[in-house]
Amino acid sequence: MVVWDPFRELERLRQEMDRIFEGVLPSRGWALEFMPGVSARRYPRVNVAEQNDQFIVEALAPGVDPETLDVTVKDNLVTLSGEKKAPGGVKPEAFHRNERAAGRFVRTVELPADVDAGNVKAVYSDGILQVVLPKAEEAKPRKISIEVG
Template identity: 50%
Template sequence: MGHTRTTDGPESTTTQKEDRVMINWNLFREMDSLRREMDEIFRSVGAGDLVENAFMPGPGARRFPRLNLREDGDHYYLYALLPGVDTDHLDMNMVGNTLTLSGERMEEVSEQKRTWHRRERGAGKFLRTIELPAEVDARGVKAEFRNGVLEVVIPKAEEAKPKRIDIKVK
């Protein structure tokens, strides 16, 4: 039995059932969707590269870590480039079909004074959220870190795997 709450008159009546719809809202998915929409708007007026780099440190900086994502019938495969990141400073978690990589690339510390001629390799904390196209089985995720590359194998949930459907001829 739904409870009714009234605010500001009869037109603004809502039920608890309607309030529960908001439970499926995912902040990271919404932020990523908003970023994609904004990128598309700026690309459509020819300012895509300008905006992509506008808020990043240094000229030509990109999202970190850089990654590739591919799939086959049963799995997603994610490859994240993380040179100079120690696994002690790397975290990965999944919520639903959203994978989040976070961590820190530590800055080189030295007692002696150094004269830098070029410093293009950044240091500091990072966070990257990737929404996968379909539901996954988070219990079966496997990750390996080798030569500065994080390789993640993510099994698709059974309902997300392609199914062969036989066609009967009459």
């Protein structure tokens, strides 16, 4: 039996919207800021790069308590999680500005190939989390020598 769930319907609709806009936006990083539906669920923002036999994932996450940072890897999925704490003990009326978002985040990034989960390195510096993930053996390009017959 299928129970109609309005929240699921909304989520489905939003995913649909994201999908539509994703193709339209000229340069994603920039335009995302103006699309609350898209940007709100994508925290932290990430860059994914490929260098030699490894992938590099960088996440923009200033002010995260390093103790709470967690990186988990499975096959070609890397999941980043952590918590950005709000300034403690400040009464709401004492704020002149309160723009920095706070809270827990989890984000999973899909890589183009499997990685060697045992040799992943993560460094958090200056508010940027950098994860270096060597490609799995079977995902590395292989040079095949051709015999001339």
